[in-house]
Amino acid sequence: MWTKKAIHRLKSLIKLNNAQFVAIFEPFIDKKKIEGYKKFLGFQNCLSNDIGQIWCFWSTNFQATVISNKDQQITLAYVTAVYAKCTALERQELWDDLTDISNQIQSGWCIGGDFNVILEPSENIGGKIHRAYKSFDFAACMNKCGLEDAGFVGSNYPWCNNRRLGKRIWKRLDRIIINDNWLQRFNNVTVRHLSRTGSDHRPLLLKCYDSNNDVIKHFRFRHFWVEQPGFLDLVGQDWQIEVKGNPMWILQQELKRLGKRLSKWSREDIGDIFQKVEECEATLQQLEDVDAIDKNEQSRTELNKGQAEYVQWMAMQEALLEQKAQIKWFEEGDSNTRYFHNVIKDRRRRLQLHKIKNSKGKWLHSDEKISNSAIRHFKRIFNLPESAVDDNIFSCIPKIITDDDNVMLSKIPIEEEIKNTIFDMSSTTSLWA
Structure with a gap:
């Protein structure tokens, strides 16, 4: 039924x-x-x-x-x-x-x-x-x-x-x-x-x-982290470490160090969310079987705890899928996981390189050959001798920005403008997104 x-x-x-x-x-x-x-x-x-x-x-x-x-x-x-x-x-x-x-x-x-x-x-x-x-x-x-x-x-x-x-x-x-x-x-x-x-x-x-080849993983800030116990304490402790230098250097070093701390914390304290969901599913099956046999208050309590933990991990998983898709929910509270899976898969399919042509016009297919060819290409173009630029070529570009416009665009923004810009950003936007 x-x-x-x-x-x-x-x-x-x-x-x-x-x-x-x-x-x-x-x-x-x-x-x-x-x-x-x-x-x-x-x-x-x-x-x-x-x-x-x-x-x-x-x-x-x-x-x-x-x-x-x-x-x-x-x-x-x-x-x-x-x-x-x-x-x-x-x-x-x-x-x-x-x-x-x-x-x-x-x-x-x-x-x-x-x-x-x-x-x-x-x-x-x-x-x-x-x-x-x-x-x-x-x-x-x-x-x-x-x-x-x-x-x-x-x-x-x-x-x-x-x-x-x-x-x-x-x-x-x-x-x-x-x-x-x-x-x-x-x-x-x-x-x-x-x-x-x-x-x-x-x-x-x-x-x-089909099993996918291992890919290089870069740091990404996960939105669900902020809801986890210990997150604010970790950030607060790490941010108190003194760094010397100019303000932009200090900010860059603070973020770099905090990123490493968060990655380690996520691996050790949270773990693989998708694996946790599967483990909770298996545990829930066992608790259901035990409750069906014992039929007492303790087995029912353990079952309720297992269901609550299962729901918690599922919510974290859906939050992660939402962020990976890099688009906003159209309706608050909606859980259209299938749609986000499709967005992620489509993006990966479009970004994946299956072959590349090298400087000699030969097609390369394996991941190792593609990566080595790309490294050689960029090493070559970044090590080219510096070329002289004739400033007279800029004379053909019409002058559209006035002196007053240029002064206004070159002004350093005041703190109030920076604050308003930051506060107008989406609540899920971050420097690591």
């Missing part, structure tokens, strides 16, 4: 992970309302199967062509969302459909969802003992289609019937399977079983990407 709590959790996960495709199974909502949920979740496209048990949402970045739309699966281009029937006889139609689709897809293929069957006894706790023959059809289908399990991180059992302890059953009914071409397309594929909230199934989060 798709509760109000579950839909808001889903929206948060979509924003947090910049999801481009989402599949929802058995929402128990009239499929005619899918358009409204599409807008609420922030997607541009949606599709439901005829019986309304599979809903798919995707963004414009996800190239989707409908290949198959049946009761137990929807296949869009190279992704299949599965919600299998409860009996082996009914599931046979699904295995046949997947086999037919495998003959149409020659590229990478990813299948995920609720298969309503496990592959081995270790994927089940509680209830009746699993019989191997019940897995034969699923295993045979995977083998025939050239599919393999993508693995996972998190709880071993994404489904639980949530009954009392003596009747409780855990199973791995939900999984993601992929073919070899998918692995060739993405050198890093991870599946996470997220915490279960408002449903008897855990959400499955699939991330696929």
Whole structure:
């Protein structure tokens, strides 16, 4: 059942992970309302199967062509969302459909969802003992289609019937399977079983990407630092260190030293925000499991603390994404993380150098060759002999600025003007931005 709590959790996960495709199974909502949920979740496209048990949402970045739309699966281009029937006889139609689709897809293929069957006894706790023959059809289908399990991180059992302890059953009914071409397309594929909230199934989060080369990191002031305990004390202590010289030299040295202190403080006291969010997610899963079993005041208190910490780290992560995008929020409090992810990715794509032509007209492709060629080029132009400039060439430039204008432009600004300029700047503007 798709509760109000579950839909808001889903929206948060979509924003947090910049999801481009989402599949929802058995929402128990009239499929005619899918358009409204599409807008609420922030997607541009949606599709439901005829019986309304599979809903798919995707963004414009996800190239989707409908290949198959049946009761137990929807296949869009190279992704299949599965919600299998409860009996082996009914599931046979699904295995046949997947086999037919495998003959149409020659590229990478990813299948995920609720298969309503496990592959081995270790994927089940509680209830009746699993019989191997019940897995034969699923295993045979995977083998025939050239599919393999993508693995996972998190709880071993994404489904639980949530009954009392003596009747409780855990199973791995939900999984993601992929073919070899998918692995060739993405050198890093991870599946996470997220915490279960408002449903008897855990959400499955699939991330696929190619590992990027390490880049040189320059200092950037992070806006969320000012909200952290100890920030003001650190700045105050560092700013009291005496530096001698002219005012501009003092300011430059103060900022340089403070930047190093802040970088070290951020690494040691705050750490990797994105990793912290993942750690909090894992901790929250454990606390939810403990609370479900213990059901006492202490477990509930620990769970509430874990949720509060999780929300805090998510807020810091979104603040960081906002700053990286280097644009302002259009509406105070909005959390359009997907948009900022796209802005960041687009900027990185446009700024990335894949090749460069050297002074001899030869194209260089590797990062090392490109950087060495650039260094040699600038060394050469900065070490050229000084050339004489004929001042008479300036006579052709018309005189537009009057003497009075020149005097006004050359005047040193007074403190009040400097103060007004600084105070008129955006609250998120800094010298390191």
